Amino acid sequence: MTDDRCVSHGTGTPDLIPVTQHRDAVAALVAPTPVRSVPLADCLGLALAEDLRSPIPLPPFDNSAMDGYAVRSVDLVEADADAPVALPVGEDIPAGRVDVPPLQPGTAHRIMTGAQLPPGADAVVPVERTDGGVREVRIGLAAQPGAHVRRAGEDVGAEATVLTAGTALTPARLGVAAAVGAAELPVHRPARVLVLSTGSELVEPGEPLHPGQIYESNGLMLAAAVRDAGATARLLRFVPDDVDQFHAALEPELAGTDLILTTGGVSAGAYEVVKDALAGQGVEFTKVAMQPGMPQGSGRYRGGPAVVALPGNPVSAMVSFEVFVRPVLRSAAGHRDAHRPVRRAELTEPLRTPAGKRQYRRGRFDPVSGAVALHGGPGSHLLSALAEADCLLEIPEEVTDLPAGSTVDIWLLD
Incomplete structure (x- = not known):
């Protein structure tokens, strides 16, 4: 593996x-x-705001790991397949029985998986190693103390921290929260985002296209990206390239909005409606040393909601979202892991990048070999290549040439 680089001055x-x-x-x-405190059923994907400590041990009592018979191991010292030991069956103990009687010496209790181990018993013999008797059971197996018994606190001790603040609540984590008795959890409210897609040339998918028109895809794509990041999204589409109509469309949507996310209308040409409408309203526009995604804007609309203005080319918009917006939405909602996982990967082919700009290229990563292949060219309009990519290559500003075999940072998208 090599890491030779040709660096700009x-x-x-x-x-x-x-x-x-x-x-x-x-x-x-x-x-x-x-x-806010939210019922467990509504917490999936949210971030825990405070550590969760278990008020009980888990399991909360010694219980059977098998369907079988609760026994005293000393009663089965001589048991084997050729000389089974017969024990009278004193009780049936199904899961959930709370009045579990003690096990008397020289007897067995029939017990089900998850049922409380009776006082006096120290092992469980699986039903498969017995004749399955109801009044008397013949056991052809010497039992070891603790066999097939789940001890109280074996999984979680009382007062132990089971989930830490910043944890994303997955199905398994919600399961453990329920298992320790939590009915609600303190979580951060998801950020509320208004996605605004502008352009008089835009047409709703499914409608006929006329010359000079394109289907609107950025708004739908970014709204989906917002939801994937754990925020909520409202999509406002087909705002024409007119400053007055832009403000008229935006104003009724401001209440309760944490972030206004726009796409398009931020470059240096004529009819850049986002730039024309928001410049002087608390939003500043700039050029960022990156490719794709150079024109950007950010600020607060008239001192109110935050605004992030992304470029209009679809790859530029999506890459800009990944670089600037997604981590912010996740951090605001309390997620400890706000950024995409980063790996080092080996290039399968040479790569040339522009001097002085951080470049983000689409790629396909092979986790077995640790290699990454470029997927599609650098053009900011090549959306299909982004749709098929599973990672972004991040190439620093000072790098201009990377030979095959060089190692690069990649952001895993899947």
């Missing part, structure tokens, strides 16, 4: 700000969301 480009600077500016806009 300057790490910056005039009039462009570093990716880190814009990322910090966006991160400063969205504060942590409020904490």
Whole structure:
């Protein structure tokens, strides 16, 4: 494996700000969301706001790991397949029985999986190693103390921390929360995002296209990305390239919004409606030293909700979301793991990048070999390659050429 690099002499480009600077500016806009108690059934995917400690041991009592017979191991010392020991069966103990009588010497209790082990018993013999008797059972197996017994506290001790703050609540984590008796959990409210897609050329998918028109995809894509990041999304589409109509569409949607996320209309040309409408309203527009995604905007709309203005080319919009927006939404909602997993991978082919810009290229990662292959060109309109990619390669600003075999950082998207 090699790591030879041809490095440019300057790490910056005039009039462009570093990716880190814009990322910090966006991160400063969205504060942590409020904490509230939510029923377990509604907590999936949310972030735990406080450590969860178990008030009980788990299991809460010694119980049987098998369907079989609760016994005293000393009563079966001589038992084997050729000379089974016969024991009278004193009681049936199904799971959930609370009045479990003690086990008398020289007897057995028939017991079911999960049922409380009776006082006096120290082992369980699986029913498969017996004749299955109801009044008397013949056991052809010497039992070891503790065999097939789940001890109280074996999984979780009383007062132990079972989940830590910042943990994303998966089905298994909700299961353990329920198992220790939690009916509700303190969680951060998901950030509330208004996704605004502008452009007079946009047409709703399913409608006929006329010359000069394209189907609107950015709004749908970004709203889905917002939800995938754990936030809520409202999608406002087909805002025309008119400043007055832009404000008229936006104003009724502001209440309860944490972040306004726009796409398109931020470049240097004419009819850049987002830039025309938001400049001077608390939003600043800049150029970031990255490819794709150079034109960006951020700020607060008239001192109110945060605004992040993304480029209109679909790959630029999605890459910009991954770099600047997704981590902010997850951090605001209390997630400890706000960023995509990063791995080091070996390039399968040479890669050339522009000097002074941090480049994000689409790729396909092979976890077996640890190799990453470029997928699609660098063009910011090549959405199909992004749809098939499972990672983004992050190439630093100072790097211009990477030979095959070089190692690079990749962000795992799946």
